[in-house]
Amino acid sequence: MGAVDTVVDMGAAITMASGFYHAFEQDGLNQPIVATIGDSTFYHSGTAGLINAVYNGARFILVILDNLITAMTGMQPTPGIGIRADGSRGKSIPLERVVKGCGIDFIETIDPYDTKAMTAVLKKATKYVESPDGGIAVIIARHPCVIAYRGEAVSNPIPVIITDDCTECNFCLDRFECPALYHDEALGRTTINQALCVQCGVCLQVCPKGAIVRNAERGMRNAE
Ligand code: SF4
Ligand code: SF4
Numbered sequence: 001m002g003a004v005d006t007v008v009d010m011g012a013a014i015t016m017a018s019g020f021y022h023a024f025e026q027d028g029l030n031q032p033i034v035a036t037i038g039d040s041t042f043y044h045s046g047t048a049g050l051i052n053a054v055y056n057g058a059r060f061i062l063v064i065l066d067n068l069i070t071a072m073t074g075m076q077p078t079p080g081i082g083i084r085a086d087g088s089r090g091k092s093i094p095l096e097r098v099v100k101g102c103g104i105d106f107i108e109t110i111d112p113y114d115t116k117a118m119t120a121v122l123k124k125a126t127k128y129v130e131s132p133d134g135g136i137a138v139i140i141a142r143h144p145c146v147i148a149y150r151g152e153a154v155s156n157p158i159p160v161i162i163t164d165d166c167t168e169c170n171f172c173l174d175r176f177e178c179p180a181l182y183h184d185e186a187l188g189r190t191t192i193n194q195a196l197c198v199q200c201g202v203c204l205q206v207c208p209k210g211a212i213v214r215n216a217e218r219g220m221r222n223a224e
Pocket of ligand 2: 160178192197198199201203204
């Protein structure tokens with residue numbers, strides 16, 4: 001993905017961010033650092049690195065991508081939802097409490113499908129990280145997995161299309177990167193793979209030309 005500069009292994013984001021911070025600081029550089037980690041990976045191998053980073057005075061933004069499931073390895077439940085792998089109930093251990101227990105003072109939970117709100121929280125976190133009393137800012141970006149919890153994740157399906165206002169600037173392809181958006185070589189234009197599109201409507205917020213719009217015709221048909 002274009003948004004990610006380094007990938008090593010599950011859980012490495014936090015320790016790498018911590019190392020980057022100290023290396024930049026040693027050289028007198030004020031370089032913004034953003035680490036991302038999945039919710040399951042954070043429970044699995046993120047906490048030790050975060051405690052170490054807090055204890056040693058690192059400063060960066062950590063975004064925990066919380067889809068309420070271990071999607072990558074087979075849809076196992078996470079400790080946050082309080083259901084064990086065999087379906088029985090267990091004690092829920094909320095991410096917010098774990099993060100607070102690691103010594104973090106800045107914790108914000110946000111639905112990343114609201115891109116304006118997400119951007120605002122990132123700016124707020126940046127200010128905190130750079131403030132005299134700042135440290136590590138943790139953002140919990142929570143939205144249910146669209147595969148495991150489709151009805152909850154997309155409670156109001158919004159069919160979308162790309163209009164002729166599209167200038168083929170590639171912003172949505174390079175910077176937003178929804179798997180359903182692609183450049184159709186045969187048509188010579190950016191388009192939407194309707195088989196992959198889950199109709200979440202998030203892309204309506206990202207096109208700078210306003211070329212991604214609701215498909216009113218399909219929306220009406222769906223409403224029948
Ligand atoms: S849909 Fe919008 S963002 Fe995507 S290529 Fe076209 S103009 Fe650019
Ligand atoms: S509606 Fe959602 S899934 Fe469909 S193209 Fe837009 S962002 Fe992707």
